Amino acid sequence: MSSIISPIQEMLVFQTDFGYKDSTVAAMYGVVKSVDRHIEIIDSTHELPQFDIWSASYRLWQAMRFWPKGTIFVAVTDPGVGTARKACVCYTKDGYYIVTPDNGSLTHVAKYDGISEIREIDETINRLHHAGTDETSVFHGRDLFGYCAARLAAGIIDFEQVGPVYDPADVVKLPMPQAQYCDQKAAGMIEIDDPNFGNLFTNIDTNALLAHGFAYGKKIHVIIRHGDDVVFDRDLPFEKSFGMVNKDEPLAYNNELMNLSFAVSQGSFVNTFHVGFGSEWTVEVTA
Numbered sequence: 001m002s003s004i005i006s007p008i009q010e011m012l013v014f015q016t017d018f019g020y021k022d023s024t025v026a027a028m029y030g031v032v033k034s035v036d037r038h039i040e041i042i043d044s045t046h047e048l049p050q051f052d053i054w055s056a057s058y059r060l061w062q063a064m065r066f067w068p069k070g071t072i073f074v075a076v077t078d079p080g081v082g083t084a085r086k087a088c089v090c091y092t093k094d095g096y097y098i099v100t101p102d103n104g105s106l107t108h109v110a111k112y113d114g115i116s117e118i119r120e121i122d123e124t125i126n127r128l129h130h131a132g133t134d135e136t137s138v139f140h141g142r143d144l145f146g147y148c149a150a151r152l153a154a155g156i157i158d159f160e161q162v163g164p165v166y167d168p169a170d171v172v173k174l175p176m177p178q179a180q181y182c183d184q185k186a187a188g189m190i191e192i193d194d195p196n197f198g199n200l201f202t203n204i205d206t207n208a209l210l211a212h213g214f215a216y217g218k219k220i221h222v223i224i225r226h227g228d229d230v231v232f233d234r235d236l237p238f239e240k241s242f243g244m245v246n247k248d249e250p251l252a253y254n255n256e257l258m259n260l261s262f263a264v265s266q267g268s269f270v271n272t273f274h275v276g277f278g279s280e281w282t283v284e285v286t287a
Contacts, residue, residue, distance in 0.1 A: 004117070004159060005095040007152050008070040010036065015044035015059055016076045016141060017051065024139070028146045031128055035150035044073075047195075051079040053104040054174055054278055058192045060098065061108035062257065069095035074141075074149045075105055082137030085172070087121040087144050089152070089162045097159070099149040101140070104174040111176060115168040121148050122163035175279045179204045184213035184287035190224065190277040191259075198268025200275060202283050204260040214287045216240055220252055221286040222262070224275055232273050236262070252285070260285065 012032060018024045025046055032039050044063055048055050056077035064073060078085075078101045086102040093114035099121075100106065106115065121127070126148040133143050151157045179188035179202075188204040214220060216238055224232035236252045237245055242265045245251045250269060255261040262269045269275065 004091060005070045007072050007097050007155075007159070008068060009155055010038050010153055011040045011042065012072050012074055012149050012153050013042045013044055013063075013067065014046070014074045014076075014146075015048065015056065016046045017048040017056070018046050018076075018141065020046060024141070027139075028142045031131075031142050031146050032150040032153075035147065035156070036154035039150055039153050048077055051077065053077055053079070054107070055192065056105045057107040057109070057174065060100075060105065061112055062192075064092075064096055064109070064113070065094065067096070070097070072097040072099065072149055072153050074098075074145055075100040076141040076145050077101075077105060078103065078140060081140050086166075087123070087140060087148075088166075089119050089121060089148065089159065090115055090171075091117045091159060097152065099145050099152070101145075102172050104172050106171050107174045107176060110168070110171055110173055115171060117159075117165060118168050118171060119159065119162040119165050121145075126151060126157065126162060176203075177279060177282065179208070181208050181212050185285070186212065186214075186260075187282065187284045188260075189279060190275065190281035190283055192277050193270055197263070198270040198272075199255070199261055199263040200269055200277060201255055201257070201259055201261045204283070204285065206254040206258050206260055209260060209285070212287075214238060214285075216254075218287065222252060223284045224273075225282045225284075226276065227280050232275055242266070 060075045088102045090098040093116045128143045128147040177189045186204050188202050190200050191203045192201050219235045220238045222236050238252045245265050247266045250264045264272050
């Protein structure tokens, strides 16, 4: 266990699909502050699409690498709350802690970073028991995940005291097609959207494209399918940034995570071409 980085004390990063229309986020944070009022709470987002475990998995992985090693993330998108799915704390191979339901929300972390160790939360110790909520099973963000994460951040428990260890191979993972590359051609999936700007991110690595005959400033042919149906089929300029095409023109570009992506300059690719994301949305590109 000596190779495990200790959790960063008094700091938690939260992401949920709870929204801000009621007081659920405030209640969750109140539990954290009741454990230790010095714990700093940082919001990643509380505006994930409701019940969307895929988006939760991607957004967790998207931000994680830019935080200091030892940061504790609390990721709660939990349509199966109160069922037999495990509540866990994961320690990644890159040195981060994630407090989350084991329901697929660790899919991207498991694939791209790897899981070093994972423990099921012992609810007899690491669940809130003094607020009269023992009999409810529908707010584990407050009563279990937030509470356990706060105890870990405050140093009240260490990682071994979270609960029993189990095999990382047993972590629930959502289907994720692999990107494929050959000379002047690649195939992958539309992995996520940018909800503010309507861009679409693929799982096709830009450096791999450049190594297989693609080049900035050239046209590429893009075919996007939803299942077996072709929904987009045209040439696009492959550029480094949006301003290299005219306003309202579509393009392919290298996004901030070094993956091939699609946008409309000062517009929305999603709204213009009615393309979505997930394992059923596949893409082929040809130089």
